[in-house]
Amino acid sequence: QKEVEQNSGPLSVPEGAIASLNCTYSDRGSQSFFWYRQYSGKSPELIMFIYSNGDKEDGRFTAQLNKASQYVSLLIRDSQPSDSATYLCAVNLFSGGYNKLIFGAGTRLAVHP
Amino acid sequence: EAGVTQFPSHSVIEKGQTVTLRCDPISGHDNLYWYRRVMGKEIKFLLHFVKESKQDESGMPNNRFLAERTGGTYSTLKVQPAELEDSGVYFCASSSRTSGIYNEQFFGPGTRLTVL
Numbered sequence: 410q411k412e413v414e415q416n417s418g419p420l421s422v423p424e425g426a427i428a429s430l431n432c433t434y435s436d437r438g439s440q441s442f443f444w445y446r447q448y449s450g451k452s453p454e455l456i457m458f459i460y461s462n463g464d465k466e467d468g469r470f471t472a473q474l475n476k477a478s479q480y481v482s483l484l485i486r487d488s489q490p491s492d493s494a495t496y497l498c499a500v501n502l503f504s505g506g507y508n509k510l511i512f513g514a515g516t517r518l519a520v521h522p
Numbered sequence: 523e524a525g526v527t528q529f530p531s532h533s534v535i536e537k538g539q540t541v542t543l544r545c546d547p548i549s550g551h552d553n554l555y556w557y558r559r560v561m562g563k564e565i566k567f568l569l570h571f572v573k574e575s576k577q578d579e580s581g582m583p584n585n586r587f588l589a590e591r592t593g594g595t596y597s598t599l600k601v602q603p604a605e606l607e608d609s610g611v612y613f614c615a616s617s618s619r620t621s622g623i624y625n626e627q628f629f630g631p632g633t634r635l636t637v638l
Contacts, residue, residue: 413564440623441623441624441625443626443627445629451631452525452526452613452629452630452631452632453565453613453629454629455626455627455628455629458624458626460623460624497565499565501623501625503622503623503625504578505578507570507572507577507578507620508570508617508619508620508622508625509555509567509570509578509581510555510557510565510567510615510625510627511567512557512564512565512566513564514563514564515564
């Protein structure tokens with residue numbers, strides 16, 4: 410079992426719809442979770458992070474965390490073609506007093522006009 | 523504020539040669555990380571510096587890889603000798619926080635390494 414799992418996609422949604430990206434993780438002790446967006450050939454760009462159960466909203470983006478189910482998701486409202494990218498879920502592994510990110514393989518999102 | 527920068531953006535070398543990648547973190551960030559993405563796989567952690575000290579090298583694949591951060595500013599990652607399986611994109615990230623859950627890491631554009 411991979412430590413962080415994401416559906417590779419592509420997830421295709423029409424412009425203006427809600428895109429829902431999902432991620433599960435195996436380490437029950439994980440405390441913080443990050444969503445990165447990566448356009449082809451570019452650097453991963455931090456969109457949001459979440460560490461408490463529930464929802465966290467930032468503009469058109471909402472991150473959701475359910476630690477009991479070991480599940481984190483990202484909702485993108487009013488999807489735009491410019492949102493088309495690969496979305497990476499990352500879990501912060503805190504070990505020995507220091508942090509490192511464990512990434513999923515990413516979900517490719519395609520928003521079509 | 524400048525972001526994380528990496529050099530070169532691309533490198534094509536032959537098996538057995540040596541390559542050195544460079545990363546300049548965001549100014550003032552003590553924490554510097556190296557990650558790697560090989561074709562079709564997820565981004566994987568290589569190592570973590572706090573200032574000039576290596577805190578976690580658990581992701582380094584083997585002793586052909588050597589990372590340094592003299593002076594606690596920029597870092598280099600040397601691969602010597604390079605093998606075919608070393609091909610991939612090498613990312614550098616930096617963070618202002620060493621520990622705790624608010625560990626926002628900011629990534630550079632990566633160096634695409636191709637070993638022929």
